[in-house]
Amino acid sequence: MSFASSIRTIATWEISQSMTTMGRHVLPLAAGLLVLLVLATAFAAQSGVHMQDGIYRIGIDDPDVARIVAQDNRFTAYLDAGPALRENRFAYDLIVLDGEIYAADTEKGRAALTALERDYEAYVSYVAAKEPDLFAAYPLWIDLEYVKSELDFQTTQSGQRVGTPPDSRVPPAPSGPVEAATLPPSAMPVSEDDLREQLTGTESDNPLARYTGIFSEGGGEDRLQTPAELSPPLPLDSIVLIFVFIFPLYFTSQFFMMSVMNERVGRAGEALLSTPIRPSAIIIGKGLPYFTVMLLIAAAITLFVGAPLAILIPLIPVVLFFLASALIIGMAARSFKELSFISIFFSTLATSYLFFPTVFANTHVISIISPLTLVILELQGEGFTAMEYVYSTALFFATSAILFYVGTVNFREERLFSENSLVSRFTDFIADMIGRDHPYVSLFLLAVFTIPFVFMAQMMTLVLFFNIPMPISLILLIVFAAFIEEFAKSLGIYAIARERPGFLTAKNLLAGAVAIGFGFLVGEKLLLFATLAQITESTFGSILFLSLQVLWMPLLLHIAGVLITGTFLLLWGRRAYVPGLVAASVVHSLYNLYFITGALG
Structure with missing residues (x-):
């Protein structure tokens, strides 16, 4: 039987098995959940997000003041006399008496006060927009254009200064030619009525868009805003939409995981292993139906929402990554309880990695590490380049290929039906x-x-620490990046120490450390130069990937890190693995800190 025939046979058998073992109860439930997800998302897109409705209680003694907050769904307003409000003051987060505001001394009270301040600022802007002389109310008009942060930090990576430090003893003096600025026209290019309409909005505008600018629907996106109302162009509408794509894809991959687990628990996989079909054909044949179904679901949702079919291209590596991870988890878990725990943990990490960067899709280059950013750019009509596609998807293609290879190598009886612990x-x-x-x-x-x-784990830490104030974020990034690298480099040495303790001698440890150091350096620099150049042009990227120009120093660092961890294993056994890992991480962190202080100082 040829390789293609084997795949076709296994795929046909997998479809029949899935329909008979899970189809009667699980598949209808899955289809129902998918329909409910689409309907709920469509409802949210039409009516807005209402999770904050009624979270603040405010007591007011003036009807005119009550009308200011009436449009904000976050407030539940109560109109009452002053004595009654004073008597029941602890029942409210805010009280407005005789033009004075009293907030409860709690975090919720302070948050309610901030929300009321924004409502009042929006009310003042609304009143100003209704003035007969609009240009007297707003004498200055500014046209904003958001530009992504793509600063080049390659100079600081090599330890060079961007410019000469100023001399504080001498006042700065201008140099070079000075060009005369062209004065703007005295008249506005649009009519006053059009400006007034865009300032005040329409009755259908979402209140959240007026007060906070975090959600938009209809024509709210083009409405003019005062400086107090400005916020970064966050693509939350698109993020809600791509969640509709990712959830069914991940949910479908769980069927592949359950199929692998069922064959191990019921030992039905012994029949497959006894056939002359190669493990690679078995894995491809079992995964092919789920891969096809996932693409068909994504295509159906794309056509349903009227999105461009080009968004399927960035979703392909995500689908492969879900299937590859499902294969390894299904092969490693010993029970369905353990399977549930690992799959939930994995889904949390994968979802965070995929969704967190998309928030910065319109503001920062760091968002490019997620393939879903490309989906957002396509939904917004901006599109993406071939190089951006490589940046976003290379790690997903690479990790998927490696996971499938590991699964293929270990797809045999002594691995599938072993009862060892998860770590083992x-x-x-x-x-x-x-x-x-x-x-x-x-x-x-x-x-x-x-x-x-x-790189994927370090990118995850980059996403998690991106919004933490500096320098705390940089310190955390240094420590976690070092620990991740040392853990990865020590896996081979630990596996040898566990499986073949006699192999771990001082001579073999040194030779193994050199091999690991060279391998890590080669793989790191090749992948970095090939795919991640754009990420390293940001401040946080330069922290992760230092010393690009000096290769011998990171080589020595990699070898030293493995030697430190291996020496602990050699002298004190496997129980000293964690202390050795910590010691190597400390040395690695100090190395990074030295270069950072020299490069950024």
């Missing part, structure tokens, strides 16, 4: 990749293969 099973997976005849070559290749996962 993952260690066995890694140990199988280290050949006994050529261990150093295996360690070199293993270090290369871990690079996409290291």
Whole structure:
């Protein structure tokens, strides 16, 4: 039987198995959940987000003041006399008496006061827009154009100064030619009535758009705003829409995970392993139906919402990553309880990695690390370039290929039906990749293969710490980036120490550390230069990927880190692995800190 025939046979068998074992109860439920998700999203897009409705209670003694907050759904307003409000003051977050505002001394009270301040600012702007002389109310008009932050920090990475530091003893003096500025026209290019209409909005505008600018529908996006109402152009509407794509894709991948788990628990996989079909054909055949269904679901949603079909292209690596992860989780978990725990943990990390960067799709280059950013750009009509596609999807393609390879290598009876602990099973997976005849070559290749996962984990920390104030965010990023690298580099040494303790000698440790160091350096620089150049042009990217010009220093660092962890294992056994990992991470963090203070100081 040919390879293609084997895949077709396994795929047909997988479809029949899924329909008989899960189709009667699970598939109708899944279809119902998908329909409910689409309907709920459509309802949210039409009526707005109402999670904050009625969260603040405000007591007011003046009907005119009550009308100011009546349009804000966050407030539940009560109109009452002054004595009654004073008597029941603890029942309210805010009280307005005789033009004075009293807020409860709680976090909720202070938040309600901030919300009321924004409502009053919007009310003042509304009153000013109704004045007969609009230009007297608004004498200055500014046209804003948002530009992505794409600063080039390559100079600071090499330790060079961008410019000469100013001398505080001498006042600065202008230099170079000075060009005369062209005066703007004295008359506005649009009519006063059009400006007034855009300032005041319409009755159908969402209150959240007027007061906070965080949600827009209809023509609210083009309405003019005062400086107090300005906010970054966050694509929350598009993020809600792409959630409709990702949820069913991840949900469908769970069926693939359950299929692998069912064959292990029921030992039905023994029949597959006894056939002359290669493990790669079995895995491809089992995953192909789910891959097809996921693409069909995404295409159907795309056509339903009227989005361009080009958004399917960035979703393909996400689909492959979900399926590859489902395969490994299904092969590693020992029970459905353990399967649920691992899958929920994985979904949390994957969702965070995919969705958090998309918030900055219109403001910062860091958003490009998520393929969903490309979906947002396509939905907004901006599109994406081939290089941006490579930047966003290279890690997903690479990690998917490696996970499928690991699953193929370990798709045999002693791995599928083992009852070892979760950590032991993952260690066995890694140990199988280290050949006994050529261990150093295996360690070199293993270090290369871990690079996409290291970069993905470091990008995840970059997303998590992006909004934390500096320098705390940089310190956290330094520590976590170092720990992730040292953990990845030590996996091969730990697997050897666990499976083949006699191999771990001082001589072999040194040779293995050199092999891992070279492998990590080669994989790191190749992937960095090939795909992540744009990310390294930001401040946070320069923290993650230092010393691009000096290769011998990171090589020594990689070798030293493995030697530190390996020495702890060699002297005190596996129980010293964590202390050794911490020690190596401390050395790595100090190295990064030294270069950062020299480059950014």
